[in-house]
Amino acid sequence: MSSSTDLRASENPSDWRFTWEAQSHTPTLRLFLFDLNTKPSCQCTNLEVKLVLEQSLLVVSFFEDEVETSLRVPIPRVLVDVEAPVQFSALDDHIEIKLVLLLPVDHPIGLNFESVLNLSEDYESAPRNVVSDELRTLSMDSGSEVKNLSSMEEVHFYCRNCSNKLTRSLRFFKEMPSVNWREVADNWFGACCCSFGGISEKLVTKYAESYACAAGVCLLSTTSLTLCKDDLVGCKFPDLDSSQDYESELNDAGGSFLIEVTQESGSKHESIVSCENLSQRMQDLDEKFCSLCPRENNPGARLEHEVIEKASNGDSLSYVCHESDITRNMELHNGCHADIKKHIQNHDTECCTHDSSETSPKEPKCGIELLPNQKIFLNGYLGNGFMARSSNLSKDVSWIEFPCPHCSYLLGAYPCINGCSPLDGGVRLLKCYISTCLPVGGSSDLFRNYTLERMFTNQLLESAEDELSFRTVVKDLHTKCPVLQLVLLNPHSWCSTGYCLSTMEPVAKMDIYPTIKVLFSDCSNGTEFQIRNVEEWITKNQADEVYMLASQIKELIEFLESANNVYPPSHSFLQGLLLSSLRR
Structure with a gap:
């Protein structure tokens, strides 16, 4: 085999493209080497391959039209078995080379071997979490992001394209509840028409009744965050005549409770001041059945939703929160799966043998009357603005793209009816288009890895x-x-x-x-x-x-x-x- 220093480089080696490919759990690294103007099986003779591991380099040499050509291909950060033979062949439209690895590319040691062995200065100087995030699959953990954002004194969001500040100061962050309210309620209580007095239907209706986006609160999902339109800076939306009435009726709806947040010396103290209709709503339910399992014991329940509305009150801040009954149940009552299972089994033996009014005599069969806008929420039509399914679509709701007010770069979208203001008062900003700090994409940017x-x-x-x-x-x-x-x-x-x-x-x-x-x-x-x-x-x-x-x-x-x-x-x-x- 000729040495790499004795070989003449091809006149334009950049015409040759390389692609390394590997499969998880398989200790093989395959190389595709091709030039669209070359047919290797006919034009590349005396093919030779040499590993230069001290330079992380693969040198491929061959004769083309009696001219000796050398191609230099960088080898990715993998553990190559130097004792295993290198397999290669010249095919019709590419040269294929296979290297044997000591470990599969997704092995933890293989992913971190340079930092573990302390062989790379750039790995030492670069933030470890940034390097590892680039080489691993994207982690979309909105729960940890809520904790990180909540730990900051104040947060602004910025356009990733022009670094324009998009929002006012934000301090309250919550996880976005599941949009599949009906499905979750049916999973908990069953879809039977008389299951627990039709509680599934009642919970979904009450959830739709109390749903709204509030100023000062940011709701995070895996792909986006929902902000009240009033928290956005320099943005204007078409006015809807009935929007004010809609919001005021929501504020007057039952089932709300008041949380007072007092800021003292930079600390926050929360206390429940009053609970107006919550106990009345749950009075009709069996006491044992109300003791639903806590959220951490039942990750399938995703109705942990709070809607907070801000009001000025001297030096303190007051927030009115509207929540579904199922949320308040799961958070305020302590129970276990055994009690629920026993209650369900007892109910199943009597299912469909009585009228639902007997189970809940104080609750009217017809349910609560909803406003036209609120009825849109019954089947979870509103999503995260990134990806929707057939079950989350409505012919009445359209999605409007939301651009940056400074550079017109796409930032997200919001749902509306007839091209008016956001239906629920909220705009969905996609994480791949925004930053949590400046500079954009810096080590402190929580969304830096999102694309x-x-x-x-x-x-x-x-x-x-x-x-x-x-x-x-x-x-x-x-x-x-x-x-x-x-x-x-x-x-x-x-x-x-x-x-x-x-x-x-x-x-x-x-x-x-x-x-x-x-x-x-x-x-x-x-x-x-x-x-x-x-x-x-x-x-x-x-x-x-x-x-x-x-x-x-x-x-x-x-x-x-x-x-x-x-x-x-x-x-x-x-x-x-x-x-x-x-x-x-």
């Missing part, structure tokens, strides 16, 4: 796990037409790509990142016949359907098309769909 690509991948994997479907169609949230067709091939892949280096170019260390492999098809410009075929494909394969804003889908398609180019032509097309990958 549209990684957020979508996270939701796609969660959907595949929940729905047991690896086929997804993304539809336009406005037109309801299919725009993007996806098939999940491998949820645990790793990838790194770039162009070969010239002879004198220094070798920079390269990371290999977690990805998913997918097949995709852009349906945005499809004919009526093609769209009909996609709809038939959805029905035939029981594909999952999700809805997103058109601009976000367009951005995702650009990601997918760009990632499709990192594979040689023979590996970029399968079953009539394009092969691609997305960062996890």
Whole structure:
């Protein structure tokens, strides 16, 4: 084998692209090396491969038209087995090389071996959490983010594009409750028409009655945060004549309680001042049944929602909170699964043998009368503004894109009726478009690792796990037409790509990142016949359907098309769909 110093570099080595690929739990690293203008099986003779591990470099040499060519490929941060033979072959449209690893790329030791062995100065100087976050899947833990934000004295949110301050000072942060209120209530109490006096229907109705976004409070979900429109700086919304009446009626609704937050020497003290109608609401329920399991013992219950409205009161701050009965039950009463199970078993033996009015004689059968706007909430139509499902859609509600008032950069969206102000008074800001501090993307920015690509991948994997479907169609949230067709091939892949280096170019260390492999098809410009075929494909394969804003889908398609180019032509097309990958 000729030494790398004796080889002449090709005239334009950057025409050769490389892509490293590995699969989780498999100790093999595969390299695709290709140039669209070269056919290696015919044009590349005397192929040789040499490992230069002290430089983290792979040197590939061959003769092309009697000219000896050398390609320098950086090796990502992996543990290569130097004693294992290197496998390589020249195929029609690419050169394929396989290296054997001591450990799979996702092994904890393999992910951190440089920092553990203290071999890299840049790892020592860089923040450890930033480095590890880049090499691991995106963690979307809104609970920990709530704790981190609440620990700060005050928080402002900034546009990631222009660093413009978007909000007033915020100090109160809560997790966004589940939008599937009816489903959760049915899971707790059953969907039977007489289950516990129809309590499922009553709880959902009362939840819709008390739902609203309040000034000074930020609600966080996995992909977005919801802010009252009054907390946004420099933003104007169309006025709705009935909005004021709607909010005032919400404030007068029953089931509210007052929490007084007094600020003394920088500390906060909370105490319940009065509870007007809560006990009256729960009076009809059996005492044992009211002792629902605490939230930590039942992670499936996600109705822990508080809506707080701010009022000035001298040196103290007063907040009126509206909560659903199920929330207050879970937080104020201590019970256990055994009591609930026993109560349910006793009830099941008598189910459908009595009128529901006997169980709750003081509660009217007809329920509470809701305002037209409140009825929209009954089936959880309002979501996080990032991704919606068929069960969360309403023909009455439309989503309006919300841009930065300074640079018009997309920040999120809000739900409305007839193009008016936010239906619930809240705007959803997507975490991938905002920052929690300046500079944007700095080590103190809690959302620095969020990107549209990684957020979508996270939701796609969660959907595949929940729905047991690896086929997804993304539809336009406005037109309801299919725009993007996806098939999940491998949820645990790793990838790194770039162009070969010239002879004198220094070798920079390269990371290999977690990805998913997918097949995709852009349906945005499809004919009526093609769209009909996609709809038939959805029905035939029981594909999952999700809805997103058109601009976000367009951005995702650009990601997918760009990632499709990192594979040689023979590996970029399968079953009539394009092969691609997305960062996890």
